[in-house]
Amino acid sequence: MTGAIRAELLKFFTTRLWWGMAIGIFLAGAAFALLFGLLFTGAFGEESMQGMPTGDATQVANSVYTGGLSIGYLLMLTIGVIQIGSEYRHHTITSTFLAQPHRLRVIAAKVVALLAIGAGYGLVSLAGSVLVGALVLTARGEEAFPSGDVARTLALSLLVLGLWALIGLGVGILIPNQVAALLIGVGVAWIVEPLLGLALRAFEFGRENLAPYMPSEATNAIIDAVQQSPDQQRLEWWAAALTLTAWAAVLAGAGSVLTARRDVS
Amino acid sequence: MDSRSTGARVEVRGLTKRFGGFTAVDDLTFTVEPGRITGFLGPNGAGKTTTLRMALGLVRPTSGDVLIDGQAYADLVSPLSVVGAALEATNFHPGRSGRDHLRVLATTAGIPTSRVDEMLELTGIPAFARRRAGAYSMGMRQRLALAAALLGDPRVLVLDEPANGLDPEGIRWLRGFLRMLSREHGKTVLVSSHLLQEVSQTADDVVILANGRLVREGTMADLQGEPSVLVRTSDASALAEALNARELAVEPGGDGGLVVRTADPRVVGDVALAAGLPVWELTPQRADLEQLFFSLTEGTNRNLGPVAGATREGAA
Numbered sequence: 001m002t003g004a005i006r007a008e009l010l011k012f013f014t015t016r017l018w019w020g021m022a023i024g025i026f027l028a029g030a031a032f033a034l035l036f037g038l039l040f041t042g043a044f045g046e047e048s049m050q051g052m053p054t055g056d057a058t059q060v061a062n063s064v065y066t067g068g069l070s071i072g073y074l075l076m077l078t079i080g081v082i083q084i085g086s087e088y089r090h091h092t093i094t095s096t097f098l099a100q101p102h103r104l105r106v107i108a109a110k111v112v113a114l115l116a117i118g119a120g121y122g123l124v125s126l127a128g129s130v131l132v133g134a135l136v137l138t139a140r141g142e143e144a145f146p147s148g149d150v151a152r153t154l155a156l157s158l159l160v161l162g163l164w165a166l167i168g169l170g171v172g173i174l175i176p177n178q179v180a181a182l183l184i185g186v187g188v189a190w191i192v193e194p195l196l197g198l199a200l201r202a203f204e205f206g207r208e209n210l211a212p213y214m215p216s217e218a219t220n221a222i223i224d225a226v227q228q229s230p231d232q233q234r235l236e237w238w239a240a241a242l243t244l245t246a247w248a249a250v251l252a253g254a255g256s257v258l259t260a261r262r263d264v265s
Numbered sequence: 266m267d268s269r270s271t272g273a274r275v276e277v278r279g280l281t282k283r284f285g286g287f288t289a290v291d292d293l294t295f296t297v298e299p300g301r302i303t304g305f306l307g308p309n310g311a312g313k314t315t316t317l318r319m320a321l322g323l324v325r326p327t328s329g330d331v332l333i334d335g336q337a338y339a340d341l342v343s344p345l346s347v348v349g350a351a352l353e354a355t356n357f358h359p360g361r362s363g364r365d366h367l368r369v370l371a372t373t374a375g376i377p378t379s380r381v382d383e384m385l386e387l388t389g390i391p392a393f394a395r396r397r398a399g400a401y402s403m404g405m406r407q408r409l410a411l412a413a414a415l416l417g418d419p420r421v422l423v424l425d426e427p428a429n430g431l432d433p434e435g436i437r438w439l440r441g442f443l444r445m446l447s448r449e450h451g452k453t454v455l456v457s458s459h460l461l462q463e464v465s466q467t468a469d470d471v472v473i474l475a476n477g478r479l480v481r482e483g484t485m486a487d488l489q490g491e492p493s494v495l496v497r498t499s500d501a502s503a504l505a506e507a508l509n510a511r512e513l514a515v516e517p518g519g520d521g522g523l524v525v526r527t528a529d530p531r532v533v534g535d536v537a538l539a540a541g542l543p544v545w546e547l548t549p550q551r552a553d554l555e556q557l558f559f560s561l562t563e564g565t566n567r568n569l570g571p572v573a574g575a576t577r578e579g580a581a
């Protein structure tokens with residue numbers, strides 16, 4: 001089993017994908033920290049604050065440090081899809097299953113590896129965002145670390161990225177055509193799902209019982225960022241973390257069941 | 266190769282695979298013996314690859330099973346050290362080097378990296394293997410696949426059309442290599458091919474498949490039949506008499522020739538000389554393998570309709 005996990009990490013680090021992603025995630029973290037750092041501290045003038053999402057100092061700091069996650073979790077979704085999709089695409093799944101015929105162990109190894117990769121990229125993202133964000137906040141006369149809750153958010157952002165990679169893994173198994181899986185996965189996560197969340201907010205039942213449990217809403221709740229409308233229904237950070245974990249478990253779990261039964265030819 | 270491991274028996278028992286209503290493999294039963302090379306033959310679409318994939322636990326049989334050393338593949342404790350398989354020539358990520366591909370497999374199975382480099386030496390691609398696999402030629406891929414199959418020093422080798430894409434020198438190298446593995450190391454070698462001649466020089470046994478069914482199983486020698494010698498002379502009946510006197514069986518060979526049941530043309534020449542008859546032709550013969558294979562599997566290629574089959578063969 002540890003062999004299978006190390007093999008999954010080796011698979012990831014022996015193609016060029018990993019450093020491209022690392023650069024992307026670092027830059028996204030830094031760029032969003034700069035943008036949000038200026039935006040939420042009113043650097044563009046008081047009138048520009050109108051209609052802006054608002055929150056207390058902790059929420060502002062959270063938003064600045066985790067702004068890059070909106071790009072980061074899409075990249076992790078992509079990584080999750082590719083970790084299995086490229087095996088189908090290039091037929092390496094055959095040699096993978098020959099070396100480890102217990103398919104559930106292979107999927108379990110991918111799950112562990114992706115959580116580790118997610119945490120690793122989380123650190124890369126934070127390296128960019130905390131560096132830039134703390135500078136901007138300090139320069140704007142705000143407190144860079146207003147409370148201990150910020151540390152919790154930073155730690156949870158590592159988990160968020162890992163969980164989105166698992167969602168990607170599930171999508172990659174459910175849709176064995178890698179290109180289709182990438183297009184559908186990113187399309188749904190980036191556009192369809194947030195729109196659906198908005199639509200659900202249009203009526204009371206959806207607003208209170210459905211929308212907060214959508215993956216992107218849960219993601220925002222975990223990191224406890226600023227809000228468009230502060231009265232908006234939102235899960236506690238731990239409930240949101242459980243919700244996103246449930247999404248990851250359902251998708252990766254469905255994928256595991258399929259993987260165990262599917263013919264490899 | 267370092268080890269003295271001996272092969273293991275592979276038993277295919279009542280194996281059937283249906284894809285929807287289509288029966289790709291139909292109640293197949295045969296045994297592959299250790300220390301021998303078995304040719305697994307059949308025309309395109311006969312069901313060879315499907316059978317091998319079922320043997321390796323990749324495709325789930327509709328019924329029947331395959332035992333390797335008495336166990337299903339999935340139950341083998343250390344599968345790569347029991348069976349090494351090379352199924353398709355394209356099993357590599359184009360962006361990963363061949364060596365890294367082997368390292369991934371070795372890591373999964375707990376095989377040291379030093380073994381990876383040994384296998385790359387053995388298959389003659391140590392330098393190439395550090396480049397990205399996307400640039401490999403077909404022959405390189407075959408060698409890399411073979412190196413992957415040998416990683417765990419397996420007792421059984423399963424190779425699906427390993428000669429595809431190899432140049433004549435590569436094919437000769439492969440033959441020698443497989444012979445060495447089976448003769449000197451006692452390994453079980455199962456090689457698929459759609460050409461009987463291709464394996465005729467290497468295989469000890471053959472299993473021939475057509476339409477997913479077994480049509481022939483036996484030794485290569487049995488399949489090739491008794492050797493004989495075709496001889497032509499001025500007076501066939503006089504020569505036949507002389508040969509009969511030496512207790513050699515003779516049949517008319519068409520066009521005034523005689524077919525003598527012997528492996529040794531010199532005997533026939535000596536008899537003719539002693540009888541004072543001229544020898545116009547003296548040819549050792551074996552069964553025409555191409556013809557034999559065709560007659561065994563004839564008209565059974567279900568992937569090609571009769572008309573389409575004719576045109577495709579013409580084009581090939």
Ligand SMILES: Nc1ncnc2c1ncn2[C@@H]1O[C@H](COP(=O)(O)OP(=O)(O)OP(=O)(O)O)[C@@H](O)[C@H]1O
Pocket residue numbers: 265284287289307308309310311312313314315316459568
């Ligand atoms: N996943 C699948 N779904 C449907 N039909 C399949 C599937 N896999 C194989 N077949 C069919 O089963 C038959 C046997 O295929 P198989 O690949 O085993 O033949 P083969 O003997 O290896 O042929 P070749 O010499 O061309 O490699 C073919 O008619 C093929 O079309």
Ligand SMILES: [Mg+2]
Pocket residue numbers: 313314315425
């Ligand atoms: Mg085949």
